[in-house]
Amino acid sequence: MILNMGPHHPSTHGVLRLLLEIDGENIVRIMPDIGYLHTGIEKTCEAKFYQQVVPLTDRIDYLCPLTNNLCYVLAVEKLLGLEIPPKAQWMRVMLNELTRINSHLIWLGTHALDIGAMTVFLYCFREREDILRLFEMVSGQRMMTSYFRIGGLALEPPLGFFERVQDFATRFPSKVDEYENLLTGNPIWGMRTKGVARITAEDAVALGASGPTLRGSGVDFDLRRDMPYSSYEKFKFKVPVSQDGDVFARYACRVAEMRESIAMVQQALDGMPEGPIKAVAPKVILPDREMMKTQMEALIYHFKIITEGFAVPAGEVYQAVESPRGEMGYYVVSDGTAKPYRVHMRSACLANLQALPTMCEGRLLADVVAAIGSIDIVLGEIDR
Amino acid sequence: MPLQPAITDLEELKNHPAVAKLLAWNPAAVEGAKFDRDEMSIYVERSSIREVCDLLCQNTDFPFNYLADITCVDWFPSEPRFEVVYHLLSHSKKERVRLKVRLDGSSPALDSVTPVWPAANYFEREVFDLFGVRFAGHPYLRRLLMPEDWEGHPLRKDYPVEGYR
Numbered sequence: 001m002i003l004n005m006g007p008h009h010p011s012t013h014g015v016l017r018l019l020l021e022i023d024g025e026n027i028v029r030i031m032p033d034i035g036y037l038h039t040g041i042e043k044t045c046e047a048k049f050y051q052q053v054v055p056l057t058d059r060i061d062y063l064c065p066l067t068n069n070l071c072y073v074l075a076v077e078k079l080l081g082l083e084i085p086p087k088a089q090w091m092r093v094m095l096n097e098l099t100r101i102n103s104h105l106i107w108l109g110t111h112a113l114d115i116g117a118m119t120v121f122l123y124c125f126r127e128r129e130d131i132l133r134l135f136e137m138v139s140g141q142r143m144m145t146s147y148f149r150i151g152g153l154a155l156e157p158p159l160g161f162f163e164r165v166q167d168f169a170t171r172f173p174s175k176v177d178e179y180e181n182l183l184t185g186n187p188i189w190g191m192r193t194k195g196v197a198r199i200t201a202e203d204a205v206a207l208g209a210s211g212p213t214l215r216g217s218g219v220d221f222d223l224r225r226d227m228p229y230s231s232y233e234k235f236k237f238k239v240p241v242s243q244d245g246d247v248f249a250r251y252a253c254r255v256a257e258m259r260e261s262i263a264m265v266q267q268a269l270d271g272m273p274e275g276p277i278k279a280v281a282p283k284v285i286l287p288d289r290e291m292m293k294t295q296m297e298a299l300i301y302h303f304k305i306i307t308e309g310f311a312v313p314a315g316e317v318y319q320a321v322e323s324p325r326g327e328m329g330y331y332v333v334s335d336g337t338a339k340p341y342r343v344h345m346r347s348a349c350l351a352n353l354q355a356l357p358t359m360c361e362g363r364l365l366a367d368v369v370a371a372i373g374s375i376d377i378v379l380g381e382i383d384r
Numbered sequence: 385m386p387l388q389p390a391i392t393d394l395e396e397l398k399n400h401p402a403v404a405k406l407l408a409w410n411p412a413a414v415e416g417a418k419f420d421r422d423e424m425s426i427y428v429e430r431s432s433i434r435e436v437c438d439l440l441c442q443n444t445d446f447p448f449n450y451l452a453d454i455t456c457v458d459w460f461p462s463e464p465r466f467e468v469v470y471h472l473l474s475h476s477k478k479e480r481v482r483l484k485v486r487l488d489g490s491s492p493a494l495d496s497v498t499p500v501w502p503a504a505n506y507f508e509r510e511v512f513d514l515f516g517v518r519f520a521g522h523p524y525l526r527r528l529l530m531p532e533d534w535e536g537h538p539l540r541k542d543y544p545v546e547g548y549r
Contacts, residue, residue, distance in 0.1 A: 035529040042514075043538055047545045078421055081387040205450055205475070208503025219475065226478045313387060315420055318471050318482065320452065331469065333457055346453040346471070354506050383529055 003365075007036050011114040011369045014379030016353075018368070025365050030357040034350075037383040045343035049309030050076055051150055053343060058144040060345060061381040063106055066092075066099040066135075067323040069148040072343075074229055075319035075330040076150045079312050082281055086273040088152040089231040094165070094268035095138070095147065096230075096321075097261040101172070102131045103324035103376075104254050104261075108179060111251070111373035115192045120182050127175050130168050137161055151285040152278030166269055172262045180255060193248035197359035197371035200245060207358060208351035211326025212257065213375050216250035218243040223322040230321075234271075235264050247374040254376075284310045309338030318346075325349055325376050345384055349377045390420035400424055401446040402472075402481045409439055415486075425482040433470075433485050434495040434521075440472060440481070441500050448472035448481060451497070454507035456515045460541040465489030466517055470497070487517065496522040514539035 006017040015036035021029040041060060045053045057072045058065035070092055077084060109124030132142040138157050139147035147154050183189045199209070204217040214221065222239040224232045240256035242249035278285050286305055287298035304310075314336040320329035326348030333342040352375045359371045397403050397417045403426060406414050413436055415427040428436050440448040453471040464486040472481050485494055496519035497504045508519045509528040516537035519525060527534065536543055 035527075035531070038529040040538060043543075043545055081421075206502050208451055208501065208507075221475050227480075315390070316423075316425075317421055318423060318453075318480065327452060329453055329471070331453065331455055331471070342457045344453070344455040346455075350506055350510075351503055354503060 005368070007033075011372060012379075013110060013372065013377055016372070016377065016379055016382075020365065020368065022365060027360050027363055027365060027368065030360050030368070032353055032356060034353070034379070034382050037379045039384065041384045042343055042345065045340055047339065049338050050312060050340060051305070051309065053340065054149065055144065055146045058146055059380065060347075060384055061323065061325075061328070061349075061378050062143060063378055064099045064103040064324050065143060065145050066095050066147065067103075067321060067328060068345075069146060070096055070230065071319055071321040071323075071328050071330045072332075073148045073150050074321065075317045075332045076312065077279075078317045078319060079315055079332060079334055080150070080281070080284060081313075082151055082279045082284070084152060084230075084279050085276045086231065087275045088277045088279075090268050090272050091153055091157065091277070092148060092230050093232060093235065094265055094272075095135075097264045097268070098131050098134060098165075100261045100324045101258050101265075102128055102135075104258050105131075107254065107324070107373070107376045108251075111370075111376070112183060112189075114369050114373045115189070117183060117186070117189060120179055123175070123178055123182070127172065134161070134165060134168065137164065149278075149285065151281055152276075156277060162269060162272070165265065169262055169266045169269065173259060176255065176258055176262075183251070184255075190248065192370055193251060193374075194244075194246060196247045196367050197363065197374060198244075198246045199355055199359050203358050204245070204355060207355045209326070209355045209375075210348050210351060211322065211324070212250050212253040213326060213352045213355060215239065215241045216253045216374075217245035223320055223327060227320070229319070235267055237264050247370050250374045311336060311338050312340075320346065323348055325378065325381070326352060328381075345381075347381045347384065349375075349379075349382045353377055353382060387421070390418055392416065392418050397424075400481075401443075401477075401479075402426060402440055402448065405439060405443055405446070406436060423480065423482060425484055427484050427486065430485050430487065430494050433483070434497055434500065436483065437470070437472075437497045437500045446474065446477055446479075448474045448479075450475055451501040451503045451507075452480070454497075454504060454511060456511045456517055456539075458515060458539065458541045460489070463488055466492045466515065468494060468511065468517060491518075492516065493518040493520060495520050496525075498522055513537070516540065 003020040006012040007015040017033040019031040057068040105124040105128040109121040112120040136142045139145040201217045204214050220241045237260045240253045282301045291298040292302045312334040316333045318331045320327050329346030331344040335341040413429045413432040418425040450473040452473045457467045466487040468485045470483040513527040
């Protein structure tokens with residue numbers, strides 16, 4: 001029998017449609033059907049100036065906008081050969097780790113809700129709200145932040161921002177204990193997740209899985225540690241790895257990652273360098289408002305950047321960052337003009353989704369819900 | 385850091401592990417190489433892409449065991465029009481390499497690499513869907529993102545940004 005699941009099923013986290021070929025309660029075959037959220041962002045990018053693409057990157061993966069901002073600006077900065085001042089790099093790391101926690105909180109809440117643990121959802125969204133308020137304070141927006149700019153940051157962090165981040169970083173570890181008290185030792189949670197939707201390390205690598213999906217199968221690889229970007233090499237952190245390859249292993253990896261991330265936020269707060277937040281490149285970076293209104297030259301650059309953008313030397317760059325879901329990559333091709341010739345997003349979820357049939361085939365129908373939750377898909381990123 | 389000029393001379397780049405391996409196997413398969421902004425690109429002859437991928441994936445000294453991405457760039461109206469781009473990653477050596485295959489615009493087609501990495505399945509379907517490049521030997525070459533009955537390939541440069549109305 002063929003069963004249609006989605007595209008509006010609550011556990012598909014968006015508009016994922018699955019065609020399930022079932023024999024009784026057992027899955028024979030799964031065929032994911034995607035594209036319901038395809039908006040042609042890659043095509044749109046080709047018609048925009050380089051700086052106008054930044055807000056588009058928020059909309060790809062709306063649960064970790066800053067990670068996408070970072071990946072795109074790093075790619076363009078590499079094309080331009082820009083040197084970013086340390087304070088901007090550390091702010092980027094700090095905000096990226098907050099984004100990771102934010103994304104993992106939504107994942108944990110909805111994943112637990114799918115399997116039937118309702119309380120965790122409310123707990124997770126309580127802390128997520130705190131992080132969104134931090135984002136609002138620093139960027140003016142709760143979700144579509146667009147806070148990173150090519151060459152640095154949009155604005156100086158406001159007064160009192162670091163104190164509030166410090167307050168959150170102090171409180172958060174005990175909250176993770178709360179989630180773990182509800183789930184980790186819970187026998188019902190264990191029965192729904194342990195041994196469910198297994199995938200071996202060989203299969204995970206061959207199918208292109210990355211992030212916690214890969215590390216849950218025992219492959220010890222994290223781009224932040226192994227191919228560092230934006231001064232991640234200056235931070236000390238452990239990469240959680242689990243050998244089991246099941247839903248519980250991926251759960252354990254992500255929860256451990258939250259603890260590592262908040263420790264990195266703390267390190268960023270403690271060691272935040274002083275100095276400028278923008279690189280020295282007047283032809284690329286908008287001047288400060290004050291300078292623009294008082295200096296002729298700054299006004300000219302401001303006018304030129306806004307009206308005709310800035311030319312980027314011809315070439316191509318592939319920049320990958322470790323997003324909460326895995327390897328998020330931007331491939332940017334420049335033909336020497338002010339608009340990107342081609343922007344391609346390597347989506348971690350698209351590759352992770354390919355691993356879903358291998359995880360579920362031969363198992364029970366109810367496990368599909370647990371498996372979808374465990375690979376943490378965002379349809380905006382899959383369909384782009 | 386100011387930009388360094390790109391190195392395109394194959395002689396200078398022949399010590400790179402991937403280039404060395406391919407040159408030792410079949411020099412005719414390598415059409416050229418480029419080292420630019422710390423990234424290595426190798427231009428591969430169209431018919432040997434599957435063997436090249438297999439060779440780099442199985443290479444025991446320096447395995448590029450992970451296929452990160454496949455995409456395509458349309459250089460319309462110049463010929464060869466399409467460039468299919470493969471991004472390979474080595475988990476053990478923490479290195480990337482980019483493979484590129486140039487295709488002409490009349491009937492772009494090349495071998496699928498799904499036998500080497502099953503991960504190529506969706507990536508190749510996406511390239512087929514949005515660029516109209518055909519992959520021989522792909523198990524299920526259907527549109528991935530656009531509807532089944534869609535006409536045209538949206539990421540081609542001769543396709544208008546607003547679509548046909």
